[in-house]
Amino acid sequence: MMKGLSVMTPTTRKMMQVLNSCKATLFCVLVTILVLRSTAMVSDHHIGDIEGTTEWAHVGQNRHGRKLAQADEVNISEKPDPVTASKFVEEEKWDPSTPYTLGPKISNWDQQRVIWNNLNPGKNKTRNGKPKILLVSGSQPGPCANPMGDFYHLKFVKNRLDYARLHGLEFFYNMATFSKEMTSFWAKLPLLRKLMVSHPEVEWIWWMDSDAIFTDMAFEMPMEKYEGKNLVVHGFHNLLFEQHRWIGLNTGIFLIRNCQWSLDLLDAWAPFGPEGETRVNAGKMLTAKLVERPTFEADDQSALVYLMLFDDPKWKLKTHIEWEFYLHGYWKYLVYRYEELMAKSHPGFGDERWPFVTHFVGCKPCQLSVTPEVDECFLQMERAFNFADNQVLEKYGYAHRALASFKTQRIRKDTADPLGLLEERKPKPEDATASLNFQEKEFLRNKELAEQEAINQRT
Structure with a gap:
């Protein structure tokens, strides 16, 4: 048997090496799968407690909701924080045998x-x-x-x-x-x-x-x-x-x-x-x-x-x-x-x-x-x-x-003049002379009178 192995050809020896490598690789894959599966189980359990994605989640949510409700109840009705509690005054109890009042009588x-x-x-x-x-x-x-x-x-x-x-x-x-x-x-x-x-x-x-x-x-x-x-x-x-x-x-x-x-x-x-x-x-x-x-x-x-x-x-x-x-x-x-x-x-x-x-x-x-x-x-x-x-x-x-x-x-389009001021500031034809000073207005008036007089003389 030993003699048979010793006389293996190079091709046979190479095939044996490949087979051994495949076995080692398959073993590593199996180990990896087992590790990942166990990790996933732990993660699912943990995520369920936090996010409510499994049956454990509902338990976690209910637990969390009860804690919040109990905390609200305690904080509001039983144990206010010390700073707030120090500001409380004792509430006066109303005696139903007397007329109800909104507070001390104010007369002035x-x-x-x-x-x-x-x-x-x-x-x-x-x-x-x-x-x-x-x-x-x-x-x-x-x-x-x-x-x-x-x-x-x-x-x-x-x-x-x-x-x-x-x-x-x-x-x-x-x-x-x-x-x-x-x-x-x-x-x-x-x-x-x-x-x-x-x-x-x-x-x-x-x-x-x-x-x-x-x-x-x-x-x-x-x-x-x-x-x-x-x-x-x-x-x-x-x-x-x-x-x-x-x-x-x-x-x-x-x-x-x-x-x-x-x-x-x-x-x-x-x-x-x-x-x-x-x-x-x-x-x-x-x-x-x-x-x-x-x-x-x-x-x-x-x-x-x-x-x-x-x-x-x-x-x-x-x-x-x-x-x-x-x-x-x-x-x-x-x-x-x-x-x-x-x-x-x-x-x-x-x-x-x-x-x-x-x-x-x-x-x-x-x-x-x-x-x-x-x-x-x-x-x-x-x-x-x-x-x-x-x-x-x-x-x-x-x-x-x-x-x-x-x-x-x-209901209306935007405009470059949203306040409507630009249109109002444009001079109207009849107001074309509004921006002229007194001398300019007087010059134009005299010019118009001279032109009108020349027309009258020609006619």
């Missing part, structure tokens, strides 16, 4: 404001010398159950910002709870009081519900009309003072003057609103006193109607019931006429020719369940926003393709 607010404004001259006026107005709105602190509700809240905030910018108003948007007893539509009362006492420089506070939108961007409130009045609210005298109906006015949009009278009104208004038995009992009383009011807990609108009709006469005396334009325009009466209004009229009227405000009363944009009513509200909210937004975009040469579309297109 007008005098305090006079002193403050004397010490801070000019701060209670705008750059145009008008009394300052603070436009105020707000929405719930948490997200809507329906994301489309948050989307339209954002659009309506954009609308308010545009209107405030165009008319020199200050704007405040609130998403904080100032009183745990005053929830839902009652949350505006503690907010209004806080804004009054925190902004003595502001003359008027203009409240606007989150479901209302400005639809006449050119119309401006005729504030001179309200001299001697402290509250401006949309309504109808006959429905309110003659028929005693709870819809005689609307508190979704109103203006209230920053003064002692207004603080007193808030103090008289607030006891109807605390959540629970107090609000339920107040609702029963309001239903009994006001015509055609359904049976439900007390709302701020019914309570204000009650104060106007049955409480101190000073509330009625200093209130202006506005009906000449749409400070509150019910959406179902307006939105289907937008195209007709665009064809026949123009912004600036604020009334039935071009509504100032469109108010989506009855719509529930945060409602989770999708119903035909909610879909119709969203469709008309989009149309109302675009109806108003066209008035803003027109300055920049754009408009929405249709009121139901967010897409825009150009």
Whole structure:
């Protein structure tokens, strides 16, 4: 055998070497595959924990979500950070056996404001010398159950910002709870009081519900009309003072003057609103006193109607019931006429020719369940926003393709003279001598007279 091997030819020996090299290569390939496979298994396990691509991922995500939720819960309700906690003050607990109050009684607010404004001259006026107005709105602190509700809240905030910018108003948007007893539509009362006492420089506070939108961007409130009045609210005298109906006015949009009278009104208004038995009992009383009011807990609108009709006469005396334009325009009466209004009229009227405000009363944009009513509200909210937004975009040469579309297109071409000044500065034929001095003008006049005299002599 050994002898046989020793006498192998060179060709046979070369073939054996090649065969041995192939075996070594195959062995290396197998080892590499095993290593890569084990590495891939570890990587899959790790990636699953981080990115959620395997069954482990769901476990990791759930774990992570629970940790975040627990951290939020602890940070918010149990263990605030030391710096924030050091600023907390103990909240006063309200005794339901006593009338609810918004805060300590203030009885000399007008005098305090006079002193403050004397010490801070000019701060209670705008750059145009008008009394300052603070436009105020707000929405719930948490997200809507329906994301489309948050989307339209954002659009309506954009609308308010545009209107405030165009008319020199200050704007405040609130998403904080100032009183745990005053929830839902009652949350505006503690907010209004806080804004009054925190902004003595502001003359008027203009409240606007989150479901209302400005639809006449050119119309401006005729504030001179309200001299001697402290509250401006949309309504109808006959429905309110003659028929005693709870819809005689609307508190979704109103203006209230920053003064002692207004603080007193808030103090008289607030006891109807605390959540629970107090609000339920107040609702029963309001239903009994006001015509055609359904049976439900007390709302701020019914309570204000009650104060106007049955409480101190000073509330009625200093209130202006506005009906000449749409400070509150019910959406179902307006939105289907937008195209007709665009064809026949123009912004600036604020009334039935071009509504100032469109108010989506009855719509529930945060409602989770999708119903035909909610879909119709969203469709008309989009149309109302675009109806108003066209008035803003027109300055920049754009408009929405249709009121139901967010897409825009150009309505005029760009020009090298965007301000229109170059055309105005070109001299007209009749003004060709406008730039000449007196001597030049006199020379030309004499020349014309001489030429005319020569013509007369020839004839």
